[in-house]
Amino acid sequence: MIKKILIVSSISLSIACYAQTKTNTKGSEYQFTIVKNLDATDVQNQNQTSTCWSFSSLSFFESELMRMGKGKEFNLSEMFVVRKTYPLKADNYVRMHGFNNMAEGGGFPDVLNVIRKYGMVPEEVYTGKKNSKDPHNHSLLESNLKAVLKSTIDEKNPKIDFEAMHQIAENTCDTYLGKTPDKFNFKGKEYTPKSYSEALGINPDDYVILTSFSHHPFYSKFVLEIPDNWNWELVNNVPLNDLQETMQYAINNGYSIAWGADVSEKGFRFKDGLALVPQTPFQEMTEEQKLDMVKKPQPQLSITQELRQQAFNNYETQDDHGMHIVGMAKDQVNTPYYIVKNSWGKDRNECDGYFYASESYVLYKTTSIMIHKKALPPTIAKKLGVTQ
Secondary structure (H helix, E strand, O other): OOOOOOOOOOOEEEHHHOOOOOOOOOOOOOEEEEEEEOOOOOOOEOOEOOOHHHHHHHHHHHHHHHHOOOOOOOOEOHHHHHHHHHHHHHHHHHHOOOOOOOOOOOOHHHHHHHHHHOOOOEOOOOOOOOOOOOOOEOHHHHHHHHHHHHHHOOOOOOOOOHHHHHHHHHHHHHHHHOOOOOOEEEOOEEEOHHHHHHHHOOOHHHEEEEEOOOOOOOOEEEEOOOOOOOOOOEEEEOOHHHHHHHHHHHHHOOOOEEEEEOOOOOOEEHHHOEEOOEOOOHHHOOHHHHHHHOOOOOOEOOOOHHHHHHHHHOOOOOOOEEEEEEEEEEEOOOOEEEEEEOOEOOOOOOOOOEEEEEHHHHHHHEEEEEEEHHHOOHHHHHHHOOOO
C-alpha cells in the first residue's frame, strides 16, 4: 500500500493533525505546505533491533521500484539482508582478532553488497522470525554469536579453523532467524534470490553514498569513521553546499533519499513529528521556550561546514539511525523541511510514523545519504567522476 502524508501537495496542514501528543502539542500552530511528496510503501517496525540500516535501505529501494515503474506493492525482506550480513561481519571480526565492530548495526553499503552478492527476496518469503507474530528481537542472536566468535580468538594459539568458525556463525544465524531460501515461488513464478533481484532491475552500481566532512579532501572517497562501517566502505565527500544542493535536486526530480543521521539531539522530537535545530541553544532556553519549540515555528540555526565538523569531531554527531526521506515541505514562515519515513511503526507518533526534519537539522546531523547516481546534479557528478 502506498503511503503519502498528503494527497494534494499544495494544501497547508497544521502539524496538530499529525503530531499532537497528550501533553504539549495541543494548539500547535505549525502549518506545512508540501513542496514535493514521493511514493513510499507502508511504514515498517524494526522492533527491538538495531537494523534501521536495512529497513531504511529497503524502504528506499521500494520507492525506487515505484519510480522505475515496476509496480506499487513491493515489500522486500529486511531480514534477508540482515541474515546475509551477520556472517560477513563475523568473518571480519575474526580476521581482525576481535578488534572490529560486531553488533546489529550496519550501513547502506551492506545492503548494496547483499544485493550484489546474494540477491533479494520478498518479505513473505523470508521474515527472519520463527513465529510470525513475534516482534523482531536480536539480542540473544547478537550475544550468542559474539560469544562464539570470541571463543575462537585466542592470541596464545592463533591457529583457528576459519571455515568451521564461519559455519558456526551461519548455523547460529539459522537458529535464530531461520534458513534463507535457495529457491522460492512468488506470484506464480519460481525464483532464486539472484533471479528475483535481477527481475527487480535494481543495479547496486547505480547508487552512490555521499557525506560532507572537512577532515578529508572534498570530491574524493574516504572510509567514513563510524563504528557501524565495519567493512570500511568508501563514501564520496562533498562540501556542505553541494550536499544541500544534491538533496534538494534529488527530491525535486523524483528521487528519494536513504538518510543516515544522529537522532540523539534534544531537537529530535519524533513523538511531536519534528526534528529541529533552534537558533537559541537548548541550554539557554527557558522552559516556556522549550515548549514553544514544538508549538510554533522557531528560527533555525544556520549550519556551516565548521559547525558540522566540530559536532562530528566531538561525538555530538554520531551514526545513530537510518531513515528514508520522501519529500520536502515548508512551514508558514518559509522554513524548509524534509519529510522523513521512519521504521518505528505507525503508533509511536500521530504522523503514522513520519516526521518533518528542518533542513538545518538535516545539514547538521547527516552522517551519509544514499541516492541513485542520476539524482546527482550533473556538475557535482562530474566533480565526483560519476558517470550518469
